[in-house]
Amino acid sequence: MKDSRETWVYAEQRGGKLARVSLELLGKGVELSEKLAGGLVSVLVGSGIEALASELLSHGAEKVYVIDDPRLEHYHNQAYGAVIADLVKEHQPEIFLLGATAIGEDLAPCIAAKVGTGLTAHCIDLRIEDCDGVATLHQTVPGWGGGKRVDIICPQQRPQMATVKPGVFVVPHGKKHRQGQIVKVSPQLEDRLFRARTLEMTEQEGSELPIEEADVVVAAGWGVNALGNMDMVRELAEVLQGAVAGTRPLLDKGWITADRMIGQSGKVIGPNLFISLGASGAMHFSTGFERAKFVLAVDQNPQAPIFQVADVGIVGDLREVLPCLIEQVKRLKS
Amino acid sequence: MDIVVCIKQVPHPDHFSQITLDPVTKAIRREGVPLIMNPVDRNAVEAALQLRDRSPCKVTVLTMGPPQAREALEEALAMGADEAILLCDRAFAGADAYATALTVAAAIKKFCPFSLVLCGVETADSGTKMVGPMMAEFLDVPYATNIRALKLTGEETCLVETDVDNAIMRVELRLPALITVSKAINEPRIPDVMGIMQVADKTLSTYGAEDLGLPTEKLGLAGSPTRVASVWEFKKDRRAEILQGSPKHVSKDAVAKLREWGGL
Numbered sequence: 001m002k003d004s005r006e007t008w009v010y011a012e013q014r015g016g017k018l019a020r021v022s023l024e025l026l027g028k029g030v031e032l033s034e035k036l037a038g039g040l041v042s043v044l045v046g047s048g049i050e051a052l053a054s055e056l057l058s059h060g061a062e063k064v065y066v067i068d069d070p071r072l073e074h075y076h077n078q079a080y081g082a083v084i085a086d087l088v089k090e091h092q093p094e095i096f097l098l099g100a101t102a103i104g105e106d107l108a109p110c111i112a113a114k115v116g117t118g119l120t121a122h123c124i125d126l127r128i129e130d131c132d133g134v135a136t137l138h139q140t141v142p143g144w145g146g147g148k149r150v151d152i153i154c155p156q157q158r159p160q161m162a163t164v165k166p167g168v169f170v171v172p173h174g175k176k177h178r179q180g181q182i183v184k185v186s187p188q189l190e191d192r193l194f195r196a197r198t199l200e201m202t203e204q205e206g207s208e209l210p211i212e213e214a215d216v217v218v219a220a221g222w223g224v225n226a227l228g229n230m231d232m233v234r235e236l237a238e239v240l241q242g243a244v245a246g247t248r249p250l251l252d253k254g255w256i257t258a259d260r261m262i263g264q265s266g267k268v269i270g271p272n273l274f275i276s277l278g279a280s281g282a283m284h285f286s287t288g289f290e291r292a293k294f295v296l297a298v299d300q301n302p303q304a305p306i307f308q309v310a311d312v313g314i315v316g317d318l319r320e321v322l323p324c325l326i327e328q329v330k331r332l333k334s
Numbered sequence: 335m336d337i338v339v340c341i342k343q344v345p346h347p348d349h350f351s352q353i354t355l356d357p358v359t360k361a362i363r364r365e366g367v368p369l370i371m372n373p374v375d376r377n378a379v380e381a382a383l384q385l386r387d388r389s390p391c392k393v394t395v396l397t398m399g400p401p402q403a404r405e406a407l408e409e410a411l412a413m414g415a416d417e418a419i420l421l422c423d424r425a426f427a428g429a430d431a432y433a434t435a436l437t438v439a440a441a442i443k444k445f446c447p448f449s450l451v452l453c454g455v456e457t458a459d460s461g462t463k464m465v466g467p468m469m470a471e472f473l474d475v476p477y478a479t480n481i482r483a484l485k486l487t488g489e490e491t492c493l494v495e496t497d498v499d500n501a502i503m504r505v506e507l508r509l510p511a512l513i514t515v516s517k518a519i520n521e522p523r524i525p526d527v528m529g530i531m532q533v534a535d536k537t538l539s540t541y542g543a544e545d546l547g548l549p550t551e552k553l554g555l556a557g558s559p560t561r562v563a564s565v566w567e568f569k570k571d572r573r574a575e576i577l578q579g580s581p582k583h584v585s586k587d588a589v590a591k592l593r594e595w596g597g598l
Contacts, residue, residue: 014501075503077467078476102498106479109431109464113471118432118559121462131563138563144459145350151563195508196476199493202502240598252517259500265461273597283350290570294597296588302576311573312591314584324585332589332598 004091005038008159010084010098010107011056011064013046014075015203020171020212021099023059025164027172028126029097030060035128036094036135039063043087045080047073050182057180059172067185074198075103081110083187088115093159095137097126100163108163118154119161124168124268131155137162146264146287165268167212168291204257209243211260216242217271219262219289222249223278223299223318230255232322233277239329240273247285262288278318281306298322335391335449337382338442339415340469341375343399343406344459360565371406374454376413376522378515381484382452383414383523389486392416394446398426398438404538411533412525419445423542428555431460435468437553440546442473445539450492451512455480466514476507482518 007029012019026042033040042061044053046068053064067083088096088111096111098104100122112119125140136153137160143150154160211217218237220230227233230244237244246256248263261267264284270291277298279285286309289295297310298321307313314321345353345367353364382393395410397403398421407418421441429437442448451473453466463479470477483495487506494513496503507513543553551557575591577584592598 075498077478081471102480102496105463106467106498109435109467110471110477112432112464113435113468116559118430119462119464120560121431121460121464142568143565144345144353145347147351147353147568148355148565149568150565152560153563154560157559196478196511197506199504199506201498202504204500204502257500258497265456273592282348284347294592294595295572296592296597302578307576308574309570309572311575311595311597312588313574313576314581314588315576315578316581316584320581321585324581325589328585328589329598332593 004093005036006041006091006093007033007036007038007095008041008043008088008093008097009061010096010104011042011044011052012099012101012103013044013049013052014103014201016049016052018052018055019099019101019166021101021104021164021166023171024166024169025097025099026056026060028164028169030172032095032126032128032137038094041065041093043067043084045072045083047071050184053182055174057178057182058174058176061180063181063183065183065185067187069187069189071189071194072187074201076194076196076198077106077110078196079189079193080107081114082193083189085111085114086188087185088159096159096161098163100165104163108161112161115159117157117159117161119163120152120154121163123162123164126162126164136160142264142287145283146290147283167267167269211243211245211262211267212269214243215271216240216273216275217245217269217289218242218275218277219245219247219279220250220255220277221247221279221285224250224255226278226318227322232326236275236322236326236329239326239333242271247279264288276306276310277322279306280304281309298325335385335389336447337385337391337393337450337452338446338448339375339378339382339393339395339410340438340451340453341379341395341397341406341410342372342457343369343397343403344372344457346370347458355565355567362565369402369405371409372454372457374456374515374517377517377519378452378454379410379413379415380520380522381515384520385450385486394419396438396441396446397421398429398434407538408533409525411536411538412529413523414529417536418538420538420540422540425543425550425553428558429553430558430560431462431464432468432559433552433554433557435465436472436557437546437548438465439469439472440548441541444546445541449509451475453512453514455514455516463514466512470512473512475510475512477512478505478507479514480516481513482516484513484515484519
């Protein structure tokens with residue numbers, strides 16, 4: 001066992017495309033690895049994915065472990081978990097980061113349990129601080145719906161493992177032709193690692209702008225019910241060239257898809273402008289947009305907590321306010 | 335077929351704002367905050383009961399927590415679960431996800447032969463989604479998380495369906511297995527009067543650290559790889575300018591302000 005002081009980032013890919021959050025983590029990883037004076041390493045698992053390694057190098061990785069095997073074409077949690085855990089045990093990184101995506105949240109606890117280390121879920125900040133003379137990863141998470149912040153550390157075990165919500169860190173500028181090392185690893189894949197076997201992965205239509213990449217996000221809350229449908233919400237988003245999102249009740253109602261839910265158990269985003277329509281502002285929702293530069297809220301209840309977490313709030317009936325708002329924005333944009 | 339459903343008692347999410355920090359000790363104070371069964375755990379109980387409706391099996395509900403956590407177990411028994419187990423010991427206090435998973439897995443191994451372990455995908459209070467998959471590792475069984483459909487396809491396999499960021503994943507699991515369910519899987523039943531009356535006749539066993547045969551250094555805070563370094567109140571500073579008046583007027587005003595600040 002060796003003490004590498006390395007920072008590792010799991011490169012999540014699906015169908016040969018890297019998850020944006022993995023690149024965001026490489027951006028943060030550059031900073032963390034400099035503080036630790038250790039290397040930045042990425043782990044890539046799949047089938048026929050070796051070409052993605054250069055993209056990881058260009059975004060800051062100094063070394064990429066590539067585990068490429070036809071049996072790993074689909075994401076199978078225990079097979080992926082086992083091959084990654086074996087690599088972690090062999091090289092003993094100091095830090096290991098994964099995106100808090102559906103796959104990251106499924107995979108990370110399996111690896112942590114196999115390695116025997118701690119894991120912190122859906123972090124919104126990471127930094128190295130001195131703890132009794134040891135450079136320690138402080139992992140900040142929102143607590144109790146978002147009204148608290150909790151710093152978690154993992155003092156003894158290594159690696160210090162964390163999942164991070166997409167959109168928390170920024171994708172670094174890629175540099176072409178960055179030098180780095182690509183190391184191929186041949187996995188030990190026993191049959192029993194496929195006791196949970198992914199049969200198929202059906203991609204849904206995702207032509208709309210992902211909310212974490214939008215400059216403007218228009219989010220619908222329960223009050224949008226009064227409008228009867230999402231048409232006006234979409235229209236406002238369109239004139240702003242923004243994306244449509246919503247609260248959990250709107251997801252449960254089927255008016256938004258799961259990838260558009262804002263909040264502690266959904267997406268945490270930081271657009272330039274966030275517009276909340278008809279949401280009262282429960283903490284587990286508002287924690288999802290607290291990194292927005294500006295927040296505009298519309299709700300009919302002047303006492304609604306949403307107005308305390310907005311820069312500007314309009315008290316009124318959405319049926320009356322929304323057409324006026326769309327009109328005003330159209331004028332501004334014309 | 336035996337099914338174990340792992341549940342947790344949590345503070346009511348609508349009352350999270352009542353949870354405060356002691357200004358001196360920084361300890362979490364949650365006096366007066368009502369406790370409920372973690373909402374999505376009801377879906378896990380319901381999923382088990384629906385399987386039992388189709389073919390005979392025993393449904394055991396299990397939780398780890400302080401003595402009052404038995405209320406959550408009683409609620410699950412009232413819904414229709416057959417038996418309940420409470421893991422209760424001071425030695426369990428302060429457990430993180432890892433230590434919790436290790437403790438609960440040890441209890442299941444010792445007291446509950448199973449074909450299926452069901453959990454809610456996440457808890458309302460910490461929402462890490464980690465205890466289920468970690469337990470699967472300690473139980474050495476396959477797992478699937480956040481599933482919205484579950485079908486037994488024979489004595490030894492089941493098929494599940496789960497949403498993964500804009501895709502639907504279908505997974506076949508060999509039993510025994512562990513599954514965490516999402517709210518989309520079913521509509522949990524409300525306990526009826528008969529169900530509530532039958533609770534008193536059902537077995538609710540309590541076990542402590544000694545019963546599990548785990549060394550104390552593996553339990554609770556001592557057995558937890560992670561530590562809370564600090565907790566603080568968080569509030570983002572916003573301008574909080576509230577506009578009231580004619581819709582046309584306030585809309586114009588709001589757009590002008592955002593324009594001025596750089597939001598538009």
